[in-house]
Amino acid sequence: MGEPKIRGVVLAGGQGTRFRPLTYYLQKCMIPVGEDEKPVLDYIVRLFAHHEIRDIVLLVGYKHQQIQNYFNDGDRFGVKLHYVLDEPGYKGSAGAIVNAYRQGIISSKDHLVVYYGDILSDFDLKKMVSQHIESGAAATVALAHGFRIRVGTADVENGLIKRFHEKPAIDDPVSVGMLVISGSVVKEMSEMHKGEAAGSFDMMGDVVPYLIEKGKPVGAYVSKAFWYDLGSLERYEQFEKDRLDRMLKYGG
Numbered sequence: 001m002g003e004p005k006i007r008g009v010v011l012a013g014g015q016g017t018r019f020r021p022l023t024y025y026l027q028k029c030m031i032p033v034g035e036d037e038k039p040v041l042d043y044i045v046r047l048f049a050h051h052e053i054r055d056i057v058l059l060v061g062y063k064h065q066q067i068q069n070y071f072n073d074g075d076r077f078g079v080k081l082h083y084v085l086d087e088p089g090y091k092g093s094a095g096a097i098v099n100a101y102r103q104g105i106i107s108s109k110d111h112l113v114v115y116y117g118d119i120l121s122d123f124d125l126k127k128m129v130s131q132h133i134e135s136g137a138a139a140t141v142a143l144a145h146g147f148r149i150r151v152g153t154a155d156v157e158n159g160l161i162k163r164f165h166e167k168p169a170i171d172d173p174v175s176v177g178m179l180v181i182s183g184s185v186v187k188e189m190s191e192m193h194k195g196e197a198a199g200s201f202d203m204m205g206d207v208v209p210y211l212i213e214k215g216k217p218v219g220a221y222v223s224k225a226f227w228y229d230l231g232s233l234e235r236y237e238q239f240e241k242d243r244l245d246r247m248l249k250y251g252g
Contacts, residue, residue, distance in 0.1 A: 004110050004111055005107075006053055006055070006110070006111050006113065006129055007110050007111070007112055008048045008125075009056070009059065009112045010029075010041070010044055010045075010058050010116075012027070012028075012029045012058050012059060012060050013061030013064070013085075013086045013096060014028055015028075015061075015062045026063065027062060028062075028117065029044070029067070029117035029118065030067060031230075033230070040120065041058075041067065041070075043120055044115060044119075045074065045077050045079060047122070047125065048125065051124065051125040051126040053113055053129075054078060055079070055082075056081050057082045057105055058081055058084070059086065059097065059099075059100060060083055060084065060085055060086065061086030061096075064083070082105055084096075084100040084103060084105050086099065090193075090201075091199060091200040091201065092200035092201040092202045093116070093203040094189055094203045094206055095193065097112075097186060097189065098186070098189050098190050098193045098201070101186045101190055102190060106183070107183055108183040108184055109183050110183045111180060111181070111182055111183065112180065112182075113128070113129060113180050114178065114179050114181060115177065116178065118177070118229065118230045119176065119177035119229055120228045121177075121228070122225045122226040122227070123223055123225045124223065124225065125178075127221075128178075128180055128221040128223075132221070135217065135219050136217065137182075137217040137218060138181070138211050138216040138218060139179055139181045139185060139207075139218050140181075140218070140219035140220070141175055141204075141208060141219070142175070142176050142221050143174060143175060143176065143220050143223075144223060144224070144227055145173050145222070145224070152167060175204055176227045179203065179204075179208070189207055192206075192210065
């Protein structure tokens, strides 16, 4: 039967509507960042390689040719890349994973490190996987403290603002766009998937709440490591180019 493998899964197929007009010309994960102007996905692939996760599935769609032309088989990054093209009827992050599972690219025996393609981070993926396996969790979600919301909040009494907080940090840890799931969960996801009629099928919006509701263990991997959600054109424009060199350990 063989031992379960650790595989990276990167969601890299979205049209990036919040990045327009850049994404009229570029796939979102191929937008250049940092002083060396490398694509976002370049940093993600190198993060996986740095943590010895060298078998990576790229879930691609919109402008996938840009990704394949740049990365090819992954050899120059020290990894093995597999490409799965989005198919109609498999909308959303979980839908894309189910598509890869039904094509036989992803196995129900493996542990999958799922990573959203617009996140830059220095998270210790190897440590997160170890925690996931040792705990026996169905899924382990990466979380971070100190997230600042992008609007101000107010304390209101009798129609008057008593205190105003400009873009405060929230107390609760927030999801940072990566998680580990056991392959058995993917099998359940395939059973849950209802096709085109059900609309988008999402990992964080549908699968994780489902696991919690069913009483399955969902672990929390909380880290103080650097992370940045590019997310939108505004977030991209606010990002300091030299920040990557300052914050990332694995380099380019």
